Amino acid sequence: MQDRHEQRQGQHLGIRSNFSVLTYVCGPLMFFATSMDAFEYKFGGRAEQTSQIGFNTREIDRRRGLYPMQQYATVSGYLDLSMSFLPKKSAHVLKGGIGGMVGGVFYDSTKNLDRGSQIFNYFGYYNGYLDGNHNSIATDDDNLKDSFIRKNSRTYIWSDAFLEYQYKDYFGIKGGRYTSTMPYRSGKTQGFEVFGQYKHARLVWFSSWGRAIASGGFLINWYAPRTSYSGGYVKNAQGGWTPVGYKLSYGTHAVRLIYNQHKLLAEFFYYFSPKTFNAPGFTLGWDTNPNFDGKGFKSDTHITAIFPVYEPWMVFGSTGAVKYKYGTPITQTGQSLILRQRFDYNNFYLVGTFYKNFGNPNTYVGNMGNPAGVLLGGNSIYVGTAGTALKANAVTGAIAYGATHFNKKFTWRMQWQWTSAPVAWEGRYMLTLGYNFNQYLKATVDLAYYGVHTNKGYQAGLNNQICITYCSGGYQDRSALYTNIMVSF
DSSP states (O other): OOOHHHHHHHHHHHHHHHHHHHHHHHHHHHHHHTTSTTOEEEEEEEEEEEEEEESOOOOOBTTTTBOOOOEEEEEEEEEEEEEEOSOTTSSEEEEEEEEEEEEEEEEEGGGGSTTSOOGGGTEEEOSTTTTOGGGGSOOOOHHHHHHHHHHTOOSEEEEEEEEEEEETTTEEEEEEEEEOOBTTBOSEEEEEEEEEEETTEEEEEEEEEEEEEEETTEEEEEEOSSOEETTOEEEOTTSSEEEOSOEEOOOEEEEEEEEEETTEEEEEEEEEETTTEEEEEEEEEEESOTTOOSSSEEEEEEEEEEOOEEOHHHHBOTTSOBOEETTEEOOSBEEEEEEEEEEEETTEEEEEEEEEEEESTTTTSSSSOOTTOSOOOOSOGGGTSOOGGGSTTOEEEEEEEEEEETTTTEEEEEEEEEEEOSSEEEEEEEEEEEEEOSSSEEEEEEEEEEEEEEOTTOOTTOTTSOOOSSOOOEEEEOOEEEEEEEEEO
16 A cells, blocks of 8 residues: 555656656647648647535544545646648538546545545546456455555546537537537547538437546546446346346437527437436427527526436346435436526526426436536535435425626626435535636636435435434535636647
């Protein structure tokens, strides 16, 4: 086991060596760019320092489900080279990009607590593409598994490497590694998407075989978020389902049919992962002022619903017992309903959101995107970080308001949110302040009051099993201060 000095020294060396790799690759590409006609390129990047300071610093008591909030700080750098291969006046667009991120954790309050540092779950997590590297350790000891993942964490990532072609607004295709725009599939994606448009109707196909997160204080290397087995699942004598063959990823896919004519938006979508889930849904919207430019009044109304259906082997384990997610049993079907209303008046806005889960719909879909815009994370790292709004039969109400001032240099936002579910209820208030000092430097501060009351019969941290002892519940503070400073060029 490395001591603290060796760990810190290794993080700094990793930052320098991986920065050198990025510049080594991007440098020849820039030189190559100068020799091509109609070729344009832009070399850019950013450096970020982020911090999260949780106010609850109590000792861990796993038997009773009592946990503190994490305190940690990171520094990261991102370099990218964007390229355009055709003249700007052409009806055709062919462009691409390559980029990567490298960073390190220079403060970590969890490293001296039970089971050692847990910050790798936020920054550096890598357990193999199929998320099974730790299974090579023949032990059920969580301390050894955590130690293995910590040693194999990656504080660097090739986050972007893509090509994109588009012909006017009629057709487009994009493939490689890039930032996803799918409402229920956030973060970086590894795959492709293609669209075709006729008048006001657009048809989109999206396929992804990998996901990553590379932004500020979060760095999760590429992994397959949904996995299955080559031989499928066979029902056994216990009434459960036994996997057959080897582990693999069939990917996550989506098809979207979008009709958008002036004030009306109508979308019908279908997300699916073979042998895992099928999730149809729709969005309806009405925008009174689609060309709103920060002056006057605008009302924007959206209704979104998704109806996931999970395969039986995703619900029942090999013993026939139902599996658990977010502290409650997985349900084979479920639904989520989002009602969202936004008003804009000049530089001020007001947003009201109602978000309701029926059953446990967010087990395998709904937890990798946030079309509702409510606060879904922010919990203690020891209880899985998920907020109550993601959980079974949760109902959430949120009101947010804010404005921009001084030629959009200063922004502020206040959000109030309340969630009630069988497993817990919670209340939040978050104040966000942001300031753009110039075109290169900006800073953001979030101050969050966040309290979670676990209901009787449940225990915080038992996200995948039923509570047997110490099930009286209770209140825990999850308040925190978040800071971000970004320099870009």
